[in-house]
Amino acid sequence: MPEAGAERDLATGSPGQHATLAYASDDELRDGLTTFVRRAVTAGHRVVIFLDAGSTDLARALAAAADGAEPGQYTGLRYNTSSAGSTFGGPQFGVPEMLAALAALRDDTFAAGYPALSVAGEMRWTLRAGFTPADLLSYESQVNRFFGDPRITGLCLYDRRHFAKDLLTRIGVVHPGPLLxxxxxxxxxxxxxxxxxxxxxxxxxxxxxxxxxxxxxxxxxxxxxxxxxxxxxxxxxxxxxxxxxxxxxxxxxxxxxxxxxxxxxxxxxxxxxxxxxxx
Incomplete structure (x- = not known):
C-alpha cells in the first residue's frame, strides 16, 4: 500500500480513480486530505470527506481548506453511533449501509448538477463502527463498483498505527493503484x-x-x-x-x-x- 507522502497526487487529479494511502502521523493525514480537498474544490467537484468521530481538529482544517467552496460543495462528516447532525453512522451501521449511503450521495451529487464527485475516507471510523478485517475487505471490494463511475474519485486513508500490516497489504490488493x-x-x-x-x-x-x-x-x-x-x-x-x-x-x-x-x-x-x- 502506498505511503501518504510518496504519492499524494494519486487521487487528486482526474476523476475515475479509487486509491488507498497509508499514513503514520496526524500531520501526514492532514496534509494529504487538505491537498485532496483544495484540488477537488478548485476543479469544481462536489467534495465529501468521511472522518472518525474524534477528528475535530482535522474537520476544522479541512473546512478551512475548502474556504473557496460554493454553498453545499464541501461536506465533512464525522462518524457517530446516533447519526446526528453533520455525521454518518448509527446503530448497526455496516458495509451495506455505507454502500447505500454512497449510492445516495452519488445520485444527489449529479442531480444537483456537479460534474464530478470526490470522496475521501479517514478509515479509522471503521474501527469505531466495529468493522472486522473481513468487513473491510468486503467493503473495499464492493465499493469498486461505486468508483467504477468515471465521474467519481475516491481516496481511502489508513493509519498504520491502528491497522495491521498484513491487513493493509490485503486492502491494497483490491485497489487498482496509481497505474491502473x-x-x-x-x-x-x-x-x-x-x-x-x-x-x-x-x-x-x-x-x-x-x-x-x-x-x-x-x-x-x-x-x-x-x-x-x-x-x-x-x-x-x-x-x-x-x-x-x-x-x-x-x-x-x-x-x-x-x-x-x-x-x-x-x-x-x-x-x-x-x-x-x-x-
Whole structure:
C-alpha cells in the first residue's frame, strides 16, 4: 500500500480513480486530505470527506481548506453511533449501509448538477463502527463498483498505527493503484481499463473483473487505453473468459495487448473474442 507522502497526487487529479494511502502521523493525514480537498474544490467537484468521530481538529482544517467552496460543495462528516447532525453512522451501521449511503450521495451529487464527485475516507471510523478485517475487505471490494463511475474519485486513508500490516497489504490488493484505472458503463456489461497492468496492480484485476462476472450477456472489456499488460494479467483475463463458456467476452485492444493475450493461450478459449483497434 502506498505511503501518504510518496504519492499524494494519486487521487487528486482526474476523476475515475479509487486509491488507498497509508499514513503514520496526524500531520501526514492532514496534509494529504487538505491537498485532496483544495484540488477537488478548485476543479469544481462536489467534495465529501468521511472522518472518525474524534477528528475535530482535522474537520476544522479541512473546512478551512475548502474556504473557496460554493454553498453545499464541501461536506465533512464525522462518524457517530446516533447519526446526528453533520455525521454518518448509527446503530448497526455496516458495509451495506455505507454502500447505500454512497449510492445516495452519488445520485444527489449529479442531480444537483456537479460534474464530478470526490470522496475521501479517514478509515479509522471503521474501527469505531466495529468493522472486522473481513468487513473491510468486503467493503473495499464492493465499493469498486461505486468508483467504477468515471465521474467519481475516491481516496481511502489508513493509519498504520491502528491497522495491521498484513491487513493493509490485503486492502491494497483490491485497489487498482496509481497505474491502473477502470470504469463501468456503456451498453450491457461494459468494463474499460486504462493505463498499465503489471506486478504492482495485477492482484486487483480479479476483483475488478468480478464486477461483470455475473452478467447474463456479452461482457465487453475495452482495453484500448491499456498500454501494457504482463503475462500474469493476460492469464487472468483469459481465465475470466474461460469461466464464462456460454457467454462471449469481447476484448478490444491494441496489437501489443492482443499479442500478449495470444501468447498465453487466448486462442484456446472459444468464448474469448479479440478485436483490434480501428484507426
Amino acid at each position: 484505472r477502470f470504469t463501468l458503463g456503456g451498453w450491457g456489461a461494459h468494463l474499460s481499463l486504462f493505463g498499465e497492468l503489471d506486478a504492482s496492480n495485477a492482484e486487483s484485476l480479479p476483483t475488478i473483473l468480478d464486477l461483470v462476472a455475473e452478467a447474463d450477456s456479452v461482457v465487453t472489456l475495452d482495453a484500448s487505453d491499456l498500454h501494457f499488460v504482463d503475462a500474469a494479467s493476460a492469464g487472468t483475463i483469459i481465465g475470466f473468459a474461460a469461466s464464462r463458456p456460454h457467454r462471449h467476452t469481447v476484448v478490444r485492444c491494441s496489437r501489443g495487448v492482443r499479442q500478449t493475450l495470444q501468447l498465453v493461450g487466448a486462442e484456446s478459449v472459444p468464448s474469448l473474442v479479440l478485436r483490434d483497434l480501428v484507426a
